[in-house]
Amino acid sequence: MIESKKNVRYSILELDAVGTGISIQETFENSLDLARQVEAMGYHRFWLAEHHNMVSIASSATAVLIGHIAGGTKKIRVGSGGIMLPNHSPLIVAEQFGTLGSLYPGRIDLGLGRAPGTDQVTAHAIRSDRMQAVFKFPEEVSQIRQYFSEENKNAKVRATVAEGVEVPIYILGSSTDSAHVAASKGLPYAFASHFAPAQLFDALNIYYNHFQPSKFLDRPYTIAGINVIAAETDEEAERISTTLLRMMLGVMTGQIDYMQKPTEMTPQLRELAQNPAFQRMLKYAFVGSKDSVREKTEDFLRQTGVDEVMVASHIYSHEDRIESYRLFSEVMKEI
Template structure:
């Protein structure tokens, strides 16, 4: 394994902690992005979710601008824009505008899932299901609107034409791997929660990849959950917030991110439950030394070009520290390679 060139980035769901407000959450985006820029992260992506009082990332493009305005060199983007929710023309206009405001710093990650429940998806866009089935063609429309050649067509997004906004295909199954390979686009797999098809999807993508104007060779980003503290015990304590989050997700009793508690045998039993264990398979929790060994093994297994880390932690200071320690790990792996 050669981790010398492996990049490291952040995926933020803008989760709202208990006893925190939306304003607090949006302030934390700025604090985390600024810290990430100093720590050498490549990019900071924000997800898209709807109809959840515990997730703040519903107006993703606006939050991307919020983070970009507060930073100088960090790439800011979507992880992702759930394209069937939107008109491709509007997405092109929004991200073309962001690119004009923050040149060479904006990424457009595109996903096919709704990021919400069925009823809300229908409320967002009445033809959501047909748009989801037409995802490859919807992506092609985005590419057309960003093309300089589009200036000669009847329907245009002038602010997007020729804008330097790289497009990434996001996915959690093998369908996305085939599409990313066919289009010759970078591929980001959501292995921070959808672990089952990671190896298969990466294999398909690399074997079927067709070089394009956007990319000469395959580029794989893999999602991982990262929680790092000074000791294994402290990291486990902080991770109880994530465990409670997962339990709420699986039982339908969702809430804001809860404060951490003492790690108990009950928490360990939850982690060993087959469904939870599978979902959190690529979750690296512990001291810097512990997580470094886990990350090294993961890179050896996947040969990922970039890790994009999700850190669902109650306290913003603990969260920033965890990401800083993760950056140190990646820098040490770079040096050792």
């Protein structure tokens, strides 16, 4: 077991989840309001995830939303968790994030992943040669770094708005492949344990053991994702979590729908929550009162030793979500 570090940072992964009866415009407004409030709570960064062709998620134009959030806040770091690089041209990514980095100096992060963030048919519609780009992921990460370097000014192809701009790159992953890429390039590493926990410890061990210091990072830096639904009581948190259960059922059955209002925890939902497939996917879903969430979070930090936790929350009510993040911020300050 790894000892947890002091002063572990805590951040947010935002998907702009669209609830039934809530417009996309209202979803974006709520996201900005959330960012402003968690900025005051001490959260370190606010990342947005790229997904496509899902009625329940509105963060498809990720770079645009990053600008929206950064422009409406003052100091919290804002970035991508992540940009799915095989969907994009490395040059365009460098130009977009170079522009963001100049507009909001010292506040923009570029998290890069290689999953499609959607189904295979939609992935093909986004970029027909996507699978070739998947295999070139390490090279395309290096290409983006080159576009950001001042030395690229003599190249035939330039992202002039990115040259010399400080935008840290993070490698995202849910398997051990990404750990090798992050370690070999000396980049910080973020693992999607909030929905794919199976290879978390294998990936962290690979990253720690094979990390090569670089001019960007002299020692390993790790982020791990968790789900948190916190409320005043365990019973209230359990009720709010029925939204997450229904959402995960939709994902697993291919019947993705708008985020649903919470209901009382029925015997059927409780049985669903105990299903082995749900247990595997939601291993790091911390649902309960502040005390319950603190106990689970402390155990997670002790086991992983990560430098930062990235919190996702699928909560229907905007007010309930803010309260959950408020309680979690108190947990992290107490830890």
